[in-house]
Amino acid sequence: MHSRWYRFDELTAVSLYGVLAFRQGILVVEQASAYPDLDFVDLRARHLLVTDGPEGRLVGYLRAMAPANAGGPASFGRIVVAPEARGCGLGAGLVATALDHLEREHPAAEVVIGAQAHLRDFYGRFGFTPEGDPYDDGGIEHIHMRLRHPWNRTGPAR
Helix, strand or coil: CCCCEHHHCCCCCHHHHHHHHHHHHHHHHCCCCCCCCCCCHHHHCCEEECCCCCCCEEEEEEEECCCCCCCCEEEEEEEEEEEHHHCCCCCHHHHHHHHHHHHHHCCCCCCEEEEEEHHHHHHHCCCEEEEEEEEECEEEEEEEEECCCCCCCCCCCC
């Protein structure tokens, strides 16, 4: 597997199209969730692309966002793993890589995410705690979760 972080302006038209098709195929079609994936957050996010080789097929993706303002939280989301790459720890590896990136780039920031509710325990293993009540996002139950600073460094794949 090969992974690399990109700023939006570093993505070629072909790689951006591939990312959007990858996200749509899983987050919209497979999960039957009609939601506005194109939300302009991509413009300020860092994008982690994981391929099955340096020039290979996209098998994993997520985007990470810096704090929107001083003292605010960082975030990550749009985590996608190709069906053929599931069950081998790639999802945990994506989260661990995102946390490493955010800690390096924004060491004092807490991290907040909108997690699919059924993944509460998965994110809990990284130190995230739920906040508030579950909510509907595109027909899928989600929950806000927060990783407080200093971060729990005992999560999976660390």
